[in-house]
Amino acid sequence: MGKHPHPAQQENDEPFQTMSPRLYNQDDPAVTSRLSSDTLLTHRQAKGHSQPSTFPRQDDGSRFGQNAYYPPEGSRYVDNEVSYRPPPAARVEVDGTPNLPPRGPPIPKKPVSLARLEQSQSESIRQQESSIGFTKNDIIIAVMGVTGAGKSTFISLLVEDKIEIGHGLQSCTSAVGVYYFVHRGTRVFLVDTPGFDDTNRSDSEILKDVAFWLAAAYSNKAKLAGIIYLHRISDVRMGGSALRNLRMFKRLCGESSLNSVILATTHWKDTNGVSIPDATGNARIDELVGTNGFWGGMVDRGSQVVKHDGSKASALEIVDNLYARRARVILDIQRQLIDQKRNLDDTDAAQALQQELIRERKEFQRKLEGLKEDMKEAISENDGKWQEQLQKDKIEYEAKINKTYAETDALRTNLKKIAEEKEAQFKELQRQMEEQKRQYQEQLDARDAEMKEFQSELRRRQEAHEQQRREDNERNARQQAAYNEKLAKTEERLRTEKDEAIRQQIEHERRMYEKYHEQQKEEAEKARRAQEEKWQWQQRLDQEREQQLEREREAAREKMAALELKTRKRSRWNPKRWFGEKYRDY
Ligand SMILES: Nc1nc2c(ncn2[C@@H]2O[C@H](COP(=O)(O)OP(=O)(O)O)[C@@H](O)[C@H]2O)c(=O)[nH]1
Ligand SMILES: [Mg+2]
Known part of the structure; x- marks a missing residue:
């Protein structure tokens, strides 16, 4: 154990249990009550109440909270060092009495290097690794974009723990992946979301997953610091699925959070290392920004366009941009699901998806009508092969139309139902794992x-x-x-x-x-x-x-x-x- 014992171990001998995937026992009322008291604690702190006395201040003025480390007040991280802002000087009011600055923590005598801070902090973070739960100091950033935009690659640039690139966690209960790394002494969580164009999952399933994750985070007071929306600059024009994905994205966020969106362009270099000339890329960006259905309205509302050249430094810069803003946004989908307690199909995002589904359905129905005409012709011409082909197409279109109905139905749900579904899925997954484990054990025994x-x-x-x-x-x-x-x-x-x-x-x-x-x-x-x-x-x-x-x-x-x-x-x-x-x- 390091220099600073974990606060939980100061308080009692038992290791602290947050929402640990392994330690957390959902049936244990003691744990549940501790969870809520923890939430309360961070809430109190947010309101400026004093810190609990069980976590004494360190000699540099810093302090450990129940779940996190609080850097000394007045300290700001500047590159590799922490610089200390002196307390504001006493201002003399008009009537001549000095207006003393608020009493703060003792000012440390010498600056503490960020390295030292990060070391002590990462120690405390490491102790929490098995019990990941969000604290109010954490930065949470959602990474979105179409499949293949480079979301997983972007995240793996920053997160050392390896991440599946190219395909998601198909068989898992959620397509949303959460990863974190420590940046300037703060845990930065990156949320890898699937695009609304996944071949393995329907859009309604994806919406359910993403909406559920965002709602669950929000209901636990974990607010997003921003959203990074990745776009392939190599695409000559905005394709159908890219546009659809963008429309869904805008509805998920809502207008008010667009100022915390960073539109990052990726794929400036192809796999052979051939770059897209700046002029071409910039012309494409200009077109995106200049077109209203594309990024036009977004940039007007404060979304920022940046270039991500695929390097770690570039990824870090984008994250740091959001980090420095220290903003906390609530997306429309979160507000609608949690604050307004709407059902999923009443949210803007689901309605946008429903419109997409209706549009799709109409298209298939139009094609089906066309097939009928062709069929008449084929019968009159007595063309057996053509008839066969048309019959096949008909079945295919009908299946697609039925799928759009099924997807619309799937949206008629709410958070409670999704939670139950997920729990059931998770149990099934666990059962399968157990079964597999049993088989392996049998093999081992044999x-x-x-x-x-x-x-x-x-x-x-x-x-x-x-x-x-x-x-x-x-x-x-x-x-x-x-x-x-x-x-x-x-x-x-x-x-x-x-x-x-x-x-x-x-x-x-x-x-x-x-x-x-x-x-x-x-x-x-x-x-x-x-x-x-x-x-x-x-x-x-x-x-x-x-x-x-x-x-x-x-x-x-x-x-x-x-x-x-x-x-x-x-x-x-x-x-x-x-x-x-x-x-x-x-
Ligand atoms: N040339 C190039 N390829 C990239 C870039 N980012 C990701 N890729 C590749 O694009 C493919 C899809 O990337 P991935 O991160 O899985 O996309 P995701 O679906 O958004 O998670 C992978 O083969 C990556 O290696 C980039 O900036 N440039
Ligand atoms: Mg991915």
């Missing part, structure tokens, strides 16, 4: 059992080998003894036998016998060596098999770990884990 079986087999073989060796040794010893005995007897006979001819005969026998014995020994030795080689070869095989098994076990274990990581990650996207029990209030 591998373990196989390994055990193999090891006991090895032991059995080892014992058999030992036994064989012992028997061989004993037999050899017996043979040697028999030979020695026989030799001794022959020697004895030689000594006692007087007849030279017989002596020679015995001598000859003895030599023959010795030779025979030598041969026997040699053969035994050869057989032993062959046996030994076979044994070693067998052992090598066994070792390889053992290593193979170990590798398989390791792979199964890795799969398990990856799955667990995935489970943890996925559970982070469940807004319930983010925002706690709040939806119950809707």
Whole structure:
């Protein structure tokens, strides 16, 4: 633990539980009450009440709150250093009495480097990493734009934790991804939202996801600092889906928040490194800004157009722009869902989507009418192939029309229903994860059992080998003894036998016998060596098999770990884990 103990640990021994995806127990009333008291705390602080005394001021005047670190009052971050603004000098009022400045915290004697501040702060932040909940000091920025505009790429420039680029978290309960990094000692959350042109999700589903996330954030007093809307400058003209996406975006925000929108152009360089000339790009921007349905009205209402060249510095500059404004915006969709308690289909954004759907439906119906005419012609011409094709087209258009009806129906919902849907989806996801985990565990167990079986087999073989060796040794010893005995007897006979001819005969026998014995020994030795080689070869095989098994076990274990990581990650996207029990209030 660092220099500054976590405030929660000062207060009591238990680690502090915010809306932690892992720690947060939704059924625990103690936790729920703590959550609400936490909200209260930040609210009190916002109103200028004194800080709780449990979090003593540091020697530089800074202080830890329950959830966050408060830099010393009067300090501002300037590049790499914190500069201290002296308290305002006493002004002399007209009547001559000095108007003393409000009593503030003690002025630190020497400036503290930002590095030190960031270090202590990131320590406290790191401690909170497992329990992410928003505090009022956090900066939340939504990143929007069509699919492929570069939202995920933009975010991954700033967030070190890796992020899926190119495709979203398809199977998860929400298409909204939240990431954060620390900028100038403040946590900056970047919200990756899907565009209204996703091939895997219908627009109504996307609207539900985005609206739900924004509403949940707002109902937890987490306000956006701004929105970054990314646009591909490489597009020669505003395509149908880009325009549609922009229309939806404007309705989500509403006019009043347009001054916190940054319209950032991306894709200035293609993948081969060929740049779009500034003149061309600027001409396109001018056209966008000059056209009313495009960015025209937006820029008039304070949206800012910037160029994002794809570098980290450029991304940071854009974020810093919003950071420096210290603005807090409420989007129309948030106001309408939370403050006005409207159903989703009564919000401006949903109505815009419904209009889009009606427009689409009319288009398909017009095409269907055209098909009928063609069909008449095809029948009169007796063109079988054409008829078949027309029939196929008809089915396709009818399906598309039905889809627009289904989407319109899907919008007839409210936050409570979405929350319930999400909870159900999340439970299902968890169930699937559990099932998968169980399967992996089974695999792992099977591998373990196989390994055990193999090891006991090895032991059995080892014992058999030992036994064989012992028997061989004993037999050899017996043979040697028999030979020695026989030799001794022959020697004895030689000594006692007087007849030279017989002596020679015995001598000859003895030599023959010795030779025979030598041969026997040699053969035994050869057989032993062959046996030994076979044994070693067998052992090598066994070792390889053992290593193979170990590798398989390791792979199964890795799969398990990856799955667990995935489970943890996925559970982070469940807004319930983010925002706690709040939806119950809707
Ligand atoms: N040339 C170029 N490619 C980019 C840029 N930003 C993103 N891309 C690529 O565009 C594709 C889509 O980007 P992604 O970040 O997934 O878009 P998203 O759908 O908005 O999240 C990816 O292949 C990126 O590598 C950029 O500024 N220039
Ligand atoms: Mg993306």
